[in-house]
Amino acid sequence: xxxxxxxxxxxxAGYRVYKGFLRVLxxxxxxxxxxxxxxxVGESGCGKTTTMRAILGVLPSNGRVTxxxxxxxxxxxxxxxxxxxxxxxGRKLTAIFQNPGAALNPVFTVGQQLDAVLRAHxxxxxxxxxxxxxxxxxxxxxxxxxxxxxxxxxxxxSGGMKQRVCIALALLSDADLIIADEPGTALDVTIExxxxxxxxxxxxxxxxxxxxxxxxxxxxxxxMDRVYVMYAGSIVEAAPTQELFRNPLxxxxxxxxxxxxxxxxxxxPKGIEGRVPDYADPPAGCRFHPRCPFYxxxxxxxxxxxxxxxxxxxxxxxxx
Amino acid sequence: xxxxxLEVRHLKKYFHTAEGVVRAVDDVSFTLxxxxxxxxVGESGSGKTTTxxxxxxxxQPTxxxxxxxxxxxxxxxxxxxRRQIQMVFQDPGTSLNPTHSIKDILTLPLRxxxxxxxxxxxxxxxxxxxxxxxxxxxxxxxxxxxxEGEKQAVAxxxxxxxxxxxxxxxxxxxxxDVSMQAWILRLLLELxxxxxxxYLLITHDLSLMRNFATDVAIMYLGxxxxxxxxxxxxxxxxxxxxxxxxxxxxVVTDEEEALKPAQVVSQGEIPSPVNPPSGxxxxxxCPRRFEPCDxxxxxxxxxxxxxxxxxxxxSGGQAAPSQRDNP
Amino acid sequence: MSSSETAAAHDARALWWxxxxxxxxxxxYRFTRNPLSVVGLVIVLVTGLAAIFADYIAPYPEHxxxxxxxxxxxxxxxxxxxxxxxxxxxxxxxxxxxxxxxSFGMAIVVxxxxxxxxxxxGLVAGYYRGTRIDSIIMRITDIFLAVPPLVLAxxxxxxxxxxxxxxxxxxxxxxxxxxxxxxxxxxxSLRNEFYVQAAEVMGASKFHILFREILPNxxxxxxxxxTLDMGFVIIIGSSLSxxxxxxxxxxxxxxxxxxxxxxxMPDQWWLTTFPALAIVTVVLGFNLLGDGLRDVLTxxxx
Numbered sequence: 001x002x003x004x005x006x007x008x009x010x011x012x013a014g015y016r017v018y019k020g021f022l023r024v025l026x027x028x029x030x031x032x033x034x035x036x037x038x039x040x041v042g043e044s045g046c047g048k049t050t051t052m053r054a055i056l057g058v059l060p061s062n063g064r065v066t067x068x069x070x071x072x073x074x075x076x077x078x079x080x081x082x083x084x085x086x087x088x089x090g091r092k093l094t095a096i097f098q099n100p101g102a103a104l105n106p107v108f109t110v111g112q113q114l115d116a117v118l119r120a121h122x123x124x125x126x127x128x129x130x131x132x133x134x135x136x137x138x139x140x141x142x143x144x145x146x147x148x149x150x151x152x153x154x155x156x157x158s159g160g161m162k163q164r165v166c167i168a169l170a171l172l173s174d175a176d177l178i179i180a181d182e183p184g185t186a187l188d189v190t191i192e193x194x195x196x197x198x199x200x201x202x203x204x205x206x207x208x209x210x211x212x213x214x215x216x217x218x219x220x221x222x223x224m225d226r227v228y229v230m231y232a233g234s235i236v237e238a239a240p241t242q243e244l245f246r247n248p249l250x251x252x253x254x255x256x257x258x259x260x261x262x263x264x265x266x267x268x269p270k271g272i273e274g275r276v277p278d279y280a281d282p283p284a285g286c287r288f289h290p291r292c293p294f295y296x297x298x299x300x301x302x303x304x305x306x307x308x309x310x311x312x313x314x315x316x317x318x319x320x
Numbered sequence: 321x322x323x324x325x326l327e328v329r330h331l332k333k334y335f336h337t338a339e340g341v342v343r344a345v346d347d348v349s350f351t352l353x354x355x356x357x358x359x360x361v362g363e364s365g366s367g368k369t370t371t372x373x374x375x376x377x378x379x380q381p382t383x384x385x386x387x388x389x390x391x392x393x394x395x396x397x398x399x400x401x402r403r404q405i406q407m408v409f410q411d412p413g414t415s416l417n418p419t420h421s422i423k424d425i426l427t428l429p430l431r432x433x434x435x436x437x438x439x440x441x442x443x444x445x446x447x448x449x450x451x452x453x454x455x456x457x458x459x460x461x462x463x464x465x466x467x468e469g470e471k472q473a474v475a476x477x478x479x480x481x482x483x484x485x486x487x488x489x490x491x492x493x494x495x496x497d498v499s500m501q502a503w504i505l506r507l508l509l510e511l512x513x514x515x516x517x518x519y520l521l522i523t524h525d526l527s528l529m530r531n532f533a534t535d536v537a538i539m540y541l542g543x544x545x546x547x548x549x550x551x552x553x554x555x556x557x558x559x560x561x562x563x564x565x566x567x568x569x570x571v572v573t574d575e576e577e578a579l580k581p582a583q584v585v586s587q588g589e590i591p592s593p594v595n596p597p598s599g600x601x602x603x604x605x606c607p608r609r610f611e612p613c614d615x616x617x618x619x620x621x622x623x624x625x626x627x628x629x630x631x632x633x634x635s636g637g638q639a640a641p642s643q644r645d646n647p
Numbered sequence: 648m649s650s651s652e653t654a655a656a657h658d659a660r661a662l663w664w665x666x667x668x669x670x671x672x673x674x675x676y677r678f679t680r681n682p683l684s685v686v687g688l689v690i691v692l693v694t695g696l697a698a699i700f701a702d703y704i705a706p707y708p709e710h711x712x713x714x715x716x717x718x719x720x721x722x723x724x725x726x727x728x729x730x731x732x733x734x735x736x737x738x739x740x741x742x743x744x745x746x747x748x749x750s751f752g753m754a755i756v757v758x759x760x761x762x763x764x765x766x767x768x769g770l771v772a773g774y775y776r777g778t779r780i781d782s783i784i785m786r787i788t789d790i791f792l793a794v795p796p797l798v799l800a801x802x803x804x805x806x807x808x809x810x811x812x813x814x815x816x817x818x819x820x821x822x823x824x825x826x827x828x829x830x831x832x833x834x835x836s837l838r839n840e841f842y843v844q845a846a847e848v849m850g851a852s853k854f855h856i857l858f859r860e861i862l863p864n865x866x867x868x869x870x871x872x873x874t875l876d877m878g879f880v881i882i883i884g885s886s887l888s889x890x891x892x893x894x895x896x897x898x899x900x901x902x903x904x905x906x907x908x909x910x911x912m913p914d915q916w917w918l919t920t921f922p923a924l925a926i927v928t929v930v931l932g933f934n935l936l937g938d939g940l941r942d943v944l945t946x947x948x949x
Contacts, residue, residue, distance in 0.1 A: 221571070
């Protein structure tokens with residue numbers, strides 16, 4: 001059996017705050033095979049970004065991973081030394097952050113930032129070749145006039161252009177895994193559509209795998225191979241994209257899908273009652289139970305495990 | 321003929337900047353009747369927010385008129401007119417003053433307009449918070465303790481506090497999750513049914529517009545390119561820009577996928593409003609541009625009753641094309 | 648009906664207080680995350696309390712004034728006089744404690760006089776940014792900022808007489824523009840916030856917008872600046888006294904003590920060293936406290 005590229009097992013993490021310890025991630029498990037495109041969806045506050053940060057080992061100073069394993073090509077990243085992790089982060093796994101404006105340093109030109117990445121990854125590369133590679137990278141994300149762009153500062157670019165520069169940065173490293181956190185949120189639909197098309201094409205060309213974090217179910221449906229639905233710090237459902245959208249099983253997934261207004265009409269749907277729980281004092285057992293229409297104390301005694309219901313479809317719910 | 325609640329005629333707004341004159345809104349006209357919802361859709365840079373700001377009275381138009389029940393809104397507005405038109409801003413995080421309690425926020429409009437005083441204020445605040453389905457205990461909270469959706473509900477309660485006739489909604493759910501978005505939109509529809517508000521909804525989300533608005537106007541680079549009743553609009557989008565917008569939407573069901581005009585692939589970015597393209601402003605991105613597009617400006621034509629578009633595909637001498645134009 | 652309403656009102660009040668209490672606790676938690684902030688707070692509290700209760704704490708309260716005891720002059724630190732005595736036999740520790748009272752008093756008066764006009768001018772100029780009101784206020788502010796502070800103080804005390812009152816006027820005159828600058832920057836960005844726009848669409852008065860919408864959001868920065876300024880005003884006051892333009896003998900003042908003691912260096916080192924250390928300590932305390940407050944209040948705003 002071939003080894004998966006990334007395997008996250010039972011990852012738990014949280015943040016220390018005034019109210020105590022927020023147990024945000026509660027046993028997240030997910031698997032990414034080589035070249036696979038994974039969508040990670042859920043409401044805000046579900047722990048999507050925390051998952052990404054925990055995998056990359058870049059939690060903020062009050063955050064802490066409390067358990068589980070992050071196996072990248074079979075090696076546990078939690079055991080890796082900071083230096084190894086640093087090296088790995090550039091070469092083999094890389095990230096695109098939510099806000100393209102904040103991810104680029106405003107005091108350096110686009111060229112300087114691309115150059116810094118290249119210098120870090122290819123220490124021996126001559127300056128001229130680095131420049132050539134930078135130009136190619138910008139051209140590959142279809143930015144017009146890449147040579148002039150090298151001398152531009154981030155403020156001189158539009159949101160769509162900045163996001164494309166971020167993608168170019170991420171792709172420069174030829175990483176095996178790219179984790180992208182809501183890269184389309186700040187963009188208009190037409191631009192988001194263009195950026196997505198480009199991003200997915202480049203990912204496919206390089207045969208990289210990607211974990212794409214988003215709250216847009218539509219984006220996931222259109223571009224991803226497999227979807228993980230996250231609620232309150234754990235995976236509640238995972239399935240191949242087609243399967244998940246045709247046959248959603250978890251009540252949370254069903255409610256989420258229903259809540260999206262449809263282009264075909266049908267009025268404004270009902271949202272999900274209630275809100276994402278307080279992580280200082282999360283509900284016992286299934287964390288979705290206070291909002292779940294199918295909950296009954298007899299049927300849902302503890303936290304449900306992810307079970308395979310066939311078709312590579314996993315769900316964590318006592319109904320199945 | 322009855323006077324429309326809101327009528328906008330040849331509205332223009334130019335900003336003078338270092339790079340030149342930004343023609344943010346360049347000759348926009350539309351009407352909105354009482355109790356209806358007009359959705360103004362466009363990308364950022366299309367001028368939709370500037371239009372909203374002029375109607376709300378934050379910006380003064382460079383030229384053109386905004387008529388509210390037939391009265392021209394130019395110049396400083398009377399208190400009464402300010403009461404009639406309210407606004408809900410895009411970002412609920414910054415539309416509520418973080419140093420004020422929810423009660424203070426909700427009673428401010430009442431105090432400003434002298435609609436209540438003393439103990440009445442508290443009672444009215446309770447009524448308002450109930451209208452948006454939040455518990456009365458929220459009156460004693462501060463904005464930072466609320467979720468984004470709850471903040472937006474408070475902003476809506478503040479807007480309805482003075483019984484306006486028109487509420488301008490500037491991307492009210494852009495920063496919310498699907499679930500919260502559904503909740504806020506249902507709330508708005510419910511309030512509209514109960515109190516008969518007219519909404520001017522500014523958004524870039526067409527699927528939301530489909531289910532929320534009664535009429536739709538599509539804006540591109542300071543101009544309106546297509547207007548129609550909401551249902552007709554989505555089944556038969558006429559303008560290539562509208563088709564591009566619809567085809568860009570990531571959807572969640574197969575039925576929706578079938579509705580998308582597949583061949584119109586999104587390309588290019590909205591040009592700078594400092595120096596808009598000649599002829600049809602969309603011609604630089606249009607997949608169906610042809611000979612006259614970069615020279616002549618298309619005029620708005622009524623293709624079907626209530627459905628208008630400004631595109632050379634439908635002018636060119638002949639009458640409005642009758643074939644179903646759904647490439 | 649009415650009883651249920653009273654109950655509701657009572658509940659509301661209880662909720663309100665619970666929330667306030669929770670806020671304070673959270674802020675205290677954040678504040679105590681940084682041990683240096685706590686050190687600053689302790690220094691400020693100890694010196695502040697010593698200044699207030701000088702009459703009870705100072706070992707020899709009568710030494711604060713024109714007291715003479717040549718029998719005990721120039722005693723080195725230790726024994727009966729913990730920090731030694733000065734050339735006329737006064738206890739240095741007692742005089743430092745009274746010196747604190749004077750320094751704190753002066754700093755509080757100066758800031759209380761400088762901050763309000765500075766803040767109001769800054770608010771108005773910031774709100775009307777780009778108009779003539781803005782230009783007039785900010786150019787006047789610039790003029791005041793361009794005059795070197797100590798020179799202004801010297802000029803004023805030279806024209807008038809050198810005394811505490813004039814020194815305070817001088818320091819106040821050079822201090823308000825900093826508040827104008829600070830609030831100007833804040834107000835000119837806050838006026839673009841949606842909540843200010845919302846109040847304007849509503850038709851709220853300018854007074855309401857300036858003082859109820861914008862000002863409360865500046866308070867945390869103003870408070871932080873006031874705390875840091877306490878230390879700086881103490882330094883300036885001491886400097887003025889040091890060059891003989893501030894407090895006049897026999898008023899116990901830290902700057903005067905350092906100046907007088909300098910004549911006796913290095914043999915009677917305690918005459919200068921302890922008052923100088925006293926200044927350093929209290930200024931450091933206010934700086935640490937100010938930084939701590941800034942951390943707490945800026946996080947609070949996010």
